[in-house]
Amino acid sequence: MKFGIVGDDSVATAVRAAGASVESEPADADAVVAVGESALSTVALGSEWTCPVVPVDCGAPWATPRRDLEARLSAFAAGDGRVVDHPTLSLRVGGDAVGRALLDAMLVTSEPAHISEYGVAHAEAAVPFSSDPPDESRAAARWTSVDEFRADGVVVATPLGSSGYARAAGGAVVGPAAGLAVVPVSPYATQTNSWVLQPPVRLSVERDDAPVSLVADDEVIREVSPSESVVVDRDGSVPMLVE
CATH class of the missing domain: 3.40.50 (Rossmann fold)
Structure with a gap:
């Protein structure tokens, strides 16, 4: 070999x-x-x-x-060994591709000790990770609100990334075909939910309290304003050789 x-x-x-x-x-x-x-x-x-x-x-x-x-x-x-496919993610803002991620993507306030308000929504036509990557028609999906909350940020993790930052923030570790772990980061409320959602997932900044950055795999991509939303979707997969 x-x-x-x-x-x-x-x-x-x-x-x-x-x-x-x-x-x-x-x-x-x-x-x-x-x-x-x-x-x-x-x-x-x-x-x-x-x-x-x-x-x-x-x-x-x-x-x-x-x-x-x-x-x-x-x-x-x-x-x-056996081969297990793990999904990779595309990130779009205003319909434009701005980056990709293997582990996680996050909206987070750009300055320490500041919070903002975030929204999470999922598409009515969500497609399981086990399916082939979607085509551009998914960009026109209708969205259903999941929740809005005040926090330092919100992280969306792939199954590979769900054991990292998302888990430290209180999220679940998910299997290769389970979906995306979506977790508030340092929420203002004492009791908050986290979710496992099928893609695509839409993140939004609901209030103009502080500058907010989009981060993918620990790399700052750009700032995101309250007039913009970030669509996180599966765009392919990487084959992992495991026992």
Whole structure:
């Protein structure tokens, strides 16, 4: 079995110890070992690698610790692994594509110790994650309000990202085909809900209390005004090689 490596070439030792070879050409690799969240995002959201991904040291339950990599790759080389598709997300503001995310997208006040009011809505024609990515007709979906709340922000996490920031904010960890975890961040009320929703999901800023930023996978994309909304939708998937 031939493995590509992204993020840290030192894992080549584990690849060879597992009886596999290191492949530098993406088109010729059977799978790619992505070391760290940054490398995983590069592989998942880029177009260079199309083979299954083995995530390593990504700080989440679904990732392989580096110390277990040789044994895990040996099992994969013996045919014991399986491929699970995990969704990726597109972000649109006012109908324009502004970014993509593998783990999560968030609206959050740009200044510390400030709150704003946010709205969450879902489309009446929501499509399960197990379906093919939607076409542009989804942009005309009718929206049903889920809730409005005052908080520091609101995060929408994919199944891969649901064990990270969204979980720390009080959300559920969801499976690959379950949907999006939608969670208020530091809400003003003592009791608030979180949700698991099928895409697309619309986020909005309901009051002009403080500047609000759109953040995708820890990268600030742009500010969002109360006159704008952010539509978070599934735009594809990345195949993960797991036990």
